[in-house]
Amino acid sequence: MIPFSPPRIDEKTIESVVDALQSGWITTGPKTKLFEEKIADYVGGDAVVALSSATAGLQLILHWMGIKEGDEVIVPAYTYCATANVVKHTGATLVMVDVNSNDFNINIEAIKKAITTKTKAIIPVDIGGLPVDYDELFQLVNSLEVLAKFSPSTEVQRQMGRIIIVSDSAHSIGAVYKGKKAGMLADISSFSFHAVKNLTTAEGGAVVFNVADKFDHKELQKQFKTSSLHGQTKDAFSKMQVGAWRYDVVEAGFKCNMTDLQAAIGLVEIDRYEDTLRKRKEIFDYYTERLSQYDWANTPVYETADKTSSYHLYLLRINNCTEEQRNKIIEEISKKEVAVNVHYLPLPMLSYYKNLGYDIKNYPTAFENYKSEISLPVWYNLSKEQMKTVADTVIESVENVLGNKN
Numbered sequence: 200m201i202p203f204s205p206p207r208i209d210e211k212t213i214e215s216v217v218d219a220l221q222s223g224w225i226t227t228g229p230k231t232k233l234f235e236e237k238i239a240d241y242v243g244g245d246a247v248v249a250l251s252s253a254t255a256g257l258q259l260i261l262h263w264m265g266i267k268e269g270d271e272v273i274v275p276a277y278t279y280c281a282t283a284n285v286v287k288h289t290g291a292t293l294v295m296v297d298v299n300s301n302d303f304n305i306n307i308e309a310i311k312k313a314i315t316t317k318t319k320a321i322i323p324v325d326i327g328g329l330p331v332d333y334d335e336l337f338q339l340v341n342s343l344e345v346l347a348k349f350s351p352s353t354e355v356q357r358q359m360g361r362i363i364i365v366s367d368s369a370h371s372i373g374a375v376y377k378g379k380k381a382g383m384l385a386d387i388s389s390f391s392f393h394a395v396k397n398l399t400t401a402e403g404g405a406v407v408f409n410v411a412d413k414f415d416h417k418e419l420q421k422q423f424k425t426s427s428l429h430g431q432t433k434d435a436f437s438k439m440q441v442g443a444w445r446y447d448v449v450e451a452g453f454k455c456n457m458t459d460l461q462a463a464i465g466l467v468e469i470d471r472y473e474d475t476l477r478k479r480k481e482i483f484d485y486y487t488e489r490l491s492q493y494d495w496a497n498t499p500v501y502e503t504a505d506k507t508s509s510y511h512l513y514l515l516r517i518n519n520c521t522e523e524q525r526n527k528i529i530e531e532i533s534k535k536e537v538a539v540n541v542h543y544l545p546l547p548m549l550s551y552y553k554n555l556g557y558d559i560k561n562y563p564t565a566f567e568n569y570k571s572e573i574s575l576p577v578w579y580n581l582s583k584e585q586m587k588t589v590a591d592t593v594i595e596s597v598e599n600v601l602g603n604k605n
């Protein structure tokens with residue numbers, strides 16, 4: 200069987216976790232701090248907060264913004280449910296918009312049409328690791344027309360002075376847009392280190408700040424850490440120092456700190472991340488070289504003049520293919536013991552959102568992208584032979600189902 204995306208757990212990872220276990224400190228402490236510093240260094244930022252997930256990062260950001268009922272937050276219809284659920288938790292109105300047809304990212308024109316006087320935040324998603332068109336997005340929120348609509352209702356929103364761009368960078372650590380790395384592309388970004396991600400800590404995430412012109416990053420970092428620990432002013436590590444027991448609680452915060460056990464995995468991962476990206480690019484290049492010879496193959500965009508993907512998901516689409524045919528192709532591929540996936544079922548096709556009234560008919564491109572999409576295996580140690588097996592299997596299965604022989 201060729202798996203889809205197993206995590207890289209080797210002796211180095213095990214040694215690092217054992218080291219954390221033997222240190223006697225297993226929750227948030229020195230390893231988490233070091234991991235935060237390494238992530239900041241890697242992305243070119245100066246303040247990172249490591250957390251239990253990317254979802255938690257998005258929740259903390261919306262909490263900090265004071266997003267609440269009556270506000271509107273714009274998200275793409277084509278994403279993982281986390282992007283939307285965090286908005287629902289705040290009580291704000293979830294505004295979904297359609298995506299591009301050349302790539303899978305949020306459509307800026309659609310955002311423009313969706314902005315109202317209630318819009319407080321936009322959460323673009325770098326789908327598959329390809330950065331969104333951030334320059335266009337910033338031009339939009341800074342345009343006189345959109346600025347005139349902005350109506351802040353909290354101090355943070357007033358200080359921000361415009362709609363905030365919160366990047367769901369769950370897929371895009373290491374991606375580059377116009378010379379800058381993900382984390383430095385939006386106002387605030389949230390990375391995921393979930394087990395299937397390029398860089399894992401088993402579960403985990405990190406928030407990176409990029410609003411130095413408006414806020415003090417070190418102050419924000421402190422504030423987010425406090426919010427991630429129930430609003431408690433001292434973390435467990437600081438409280439354990441001799442004589443330093445006293446603490447205060449300044450808000451009803453969340454509980455979503457990263458542990459040193461997770462950070463121990465992440466420290467190994469970040470040190471070899473450039474290698475990880477090189478390997479992933481090699482797999483992307485191989486699939487594209489093989490598949491682009493076929494008229495039915497619509498291979499994903501992952502390198503352009505302005506953008507380099509983090510090569511997270513290889514999002515293949517099959518031209519002139521119905522949803523049923525795509526499903527049949529996946530069945531055939533699976534029979535040959537190759538694990539593939541679909542990213543994503545657009546949100547309006549899932550019960551919860553459908554029941555809220557979101558209708559896939561209003562997101563035709565999201566549906567078009569979904570109905571012919573198949574994500575291929577990409578992972579640290581996929582051999583040349585396995586890549587060939589994947590490509591051969593995909594080609595054979597597509598041709599069996601579509602009856603093409605070109």
Ligand SMILES: Cc1ncc(COP(=O)(O)O)c(C=O)c1O
Binds near residue numbers: 254392404
């Ligand atoms: C686009 C997107 N956003 C957010 C998340 C949530 O990440 P996490 O599992 O770290 O909360 C994921 C996870 O798969 C994702 O794919």
